[in-house]
Amino acid sequence: MTVDAIITADVLDVASKPTVRPRRRQARTWRLALSLLLPSLLCLAAFTYLPVVRVVIDALYATPHGGSGTRFVGLENFARVLADSAFRTAAWNNLLYAVGTIFPSVTLALAFALALWRSTRFNAVVRTVLFFPSLVPLVAAASLFFFIFLPGVGLLDYYLGKLGLEGFNWIGDSDVALWSIVGLTVWKNAGYYMIFYIAGLQNVPRDQIEAATVDGANAVQRLWYVILPALWPTTAFVVTIALIQVLTAVDHVVVLTKGGPSNATNLLLFYIFQEAHENFDAGKAAAATALSVAALLAVSLGCLRAMDSGARHEA
């Protein structure tokens, strides 16, 4: 599918009157469109395009820490980033983190929504409890989880101990730390995504479900053949926001681990952050930013396109 899939081609120009000649009509539409987009475009220009241009330029120059002036180096910064094992670790961690967070939190969100979409008093309470984590700032949540993850005396180990189990050094063991961060993120986000699924479920056509039931479809079949396809646009939406979140929200890494131990929880944004602000390597940070943004752009465009085609099928 191409761009045409995203911009639905069958749009009519409703605002215009048939008496106006096409040429002038076109010019008028163009002016109207531009003035509608202008407020957004100005803001984007200042806070998105300008920084991007700066990043791309920075990525092509070396600004040696303490050296005099900058010097054009072409793609050297990109080569240095790709050669940096910490960058490769961060990219790999981010992939694990993305898959490890998005899949369980979206699945749980769907399961919660299916279990709770009827509005009873009990369900209302449970929904509220599940949604609460998204009301806590990530910085604060991370500080609370600091205690939860404390080896020996923390909440997790305390109750695991009561069950006769031994916990881990949750954020201090390089094999476990990333998964602890994943756990925190799933806890924080699953209830948030659930809200969108509950809303989406209100739109699943009841008659189709009933028809399927009459035809002898069991619960799993109903879910698979009727409910899930109807929820497809919601899923695309949820996956898109989840994707943005896993790449752009790293407060918990900053608070809990600073990417450690031994880079085991280093994620791309935090890596960029370190290169820019701890290591004074603007060129490398810029190159890493450019690479991650390009990757992210490709993935999320895919998601949005899926979302769009879903919407078109429905319409």
Added chain:
Amino acid sequence: MHVFPAQTINPSSRSKRGIFAGNGSRLTAKRVLASLGMTGLAAATALVVASSAAWAQTKIDFFFPVPVEGKLAREMTRLVKQFNDSQKDVEVTAVYTGSYDDTKLKAQAAAKAGKPPAVVLMSANFNVDLKIAGDIVSLEPMLAAEGTTREKFLADFWPALHANATVDGELYGVPFQNSTPLLYYNKEHFKQAGLDPDKPPRTWAEFVDAAIKLTKRDGEKVERYGFMMPGTYDYLGWLMSALSMSNGGRYFNEDYGGEVYYDTPSMLGAARLVEDMIHKHKVMPAGVVEAGGVSTSFFAGKASMVMLSTGSLSFIRDNMKAPYNVAFVPRNVRNAVPIGGASLVMFKGQTEDSRRAGWKFVRWLSSPEILGGWSRFTGYFAPRRSAYELAEMKTFIGQHPDAKVALDQLAYAQPWFATYQTVAVRKALEDEIQAVMNGKKKAEQAVKDAQRKADELLRPYVDQTALKLP
């Protein structure tokens, strides 16, 4: 300016809505309110007085991190208010800026954006890097204006602090709060383990022996660890330098920012000590524990000895229920610990007025009285020797023997590591030691890999300096 609808955010229309404007607006609002509240001459006088005071005053920003806990932020805010009330020329806005790292990030970002803070309380080993980056100014002109010299100015400060205060032979930072690592131990646990609570371990041999005796096990499971220390970035590098220094090492070249000594017998010994305590003697938990976890475990009686900063002294004194005491960091070859803490630096890009105002504030904050008070409040030691000559300070030291131990250890203090790319070079070691703590690497391999990584990071500087030959 034309980017936004003017009525929404026009910074020049300050009085319209106070929230949209910066510093100046509150004064304006206050004046307006004042004039509404009063009448005639009274109002006019108030207006004139208020505005003339505002004109004469130099306003500067002071960025500070909160080193231990929220209580200190409140105390710092109180101090700044005291300064503002004590004179009329300078008004300081105290800006709380998060952790040490957040503070550096915010100060540098603000400077790059053209809004440098006048004075910042900055982790002392960032000074070299900040100077190389051209962010902070030499304080020599200020000294000259006072008719003094660096030597005279620094004479009152503890000798171990001089190296971190100066960069390339010029004064860049005025020490404000300083610390060294310290061994804290639970006296009750010592008694239970048959150790003398008044004779803490002095050597590594006694230290390991005590840790083994103090560790309490229930089969395979450890109920109580003999020893714990923070293993997170920043803290770990500092403690490893303490251990390698106690092992006769140097960690870094004090006179030249392009060399660190990781792949050396002294560091290898330190790394092996950690490795053995975790994996051989099993008296220390595997993996990394953050400082908050270490102090919480100490309070909860889950760790008998911990190595933490002297900066945590007041916090531990206030909250530790069981009897405890403190001791020097144990030695293998000699007693030696690195300095830590923060100093006051001044950022580039100030007007002449704000530079003078900033220096005035720095001088006030670093007076013996203020330093002494802050030291008693926090547990940091005061960087000026004369602070300890004050009567309050003498009483305090008399009442708190733990503070006395921390002070005595100062005689063995060494400068804090500071190199080109300090953070990255430090992290090169920390990543490897963390791998040792997690049982992923042997100490021998770890120090070799750390050295290789550090040398790579230092190369651009080395090429420009020591290896730049005619």
Added chain:
Amino acid sequence: MRLDRHIAPALLVAAMTAVSTVWAAPFLWTLMASFRPDSFGAAGMASLLPDFAPTLANFRLALESGDFGLYYLNTTIVVIGILGVQLVTISLAGYAFARLRFPGRDFLFYAFLLQLMLVPPALIVPNLRTIVDLGLYDSLAGVMAPYFASAFGTFLMRQAFLGIPRDFEEAAAIDGAPWWAIVWHVLLPMARPALVAFAIVSVTAHWNEFLWPLMVINDPANHTLTIGLATFTRGAEGAKEWGVLAAGTLLVMAPLAITFVAFQRRFVESFVFSGIKG
């Protein structure tokens, strides 16, 4: 079949009770810790049972460490300011992309989407420079400005508008209504669910944001909740006041939590997600 009908709901209730217990555990602990007198690390401080005489000392300390009334006000201004401007920009842009045909539309649409990835924290220094150039440094407007346009919201509104049948508009257009009247009276009311969905995303995101406000704001009079909270979450040398931290966290989340509890039913149910459904 019969058995199924009775047991399945019971199982479901049991399962959801278990899940919500796990989910609530961190909050229960926060609640306990905030009232626990000894909050630095007594052996039993992980316990979720109230085995102590409750104290308000932690709340007092938390409230003393900052002007929470001011923080609430500032955060509310930021959140509402951002959302208010966003609703205008995304409705206009969404309409343009959904209903108008003009050259360069595809290109512009992609250009919008670029913003999805470029959150201010990733571009702190260049964005801060822009904020200073605009004279917005150290002001709440500076915290808000980068978020005034929203690619995500624009996309959402475009979806919502595309999902609305054209018959309504055509009828209105024939009656001679101008485009803005159509948007206001026809499209926006029908796109309400999408607006609500976007509002949730926007409000929770900005209520909880930390790093960007920390960079922009100096003046204590402009501090937001998360910066105030950071006073006790971001200590550097290893001391943790767990009780105060817990109390502070509760204070930060209270307004949103109360709002959510109060409007939960209406909120979830009225929020038929046609913006996505199309």
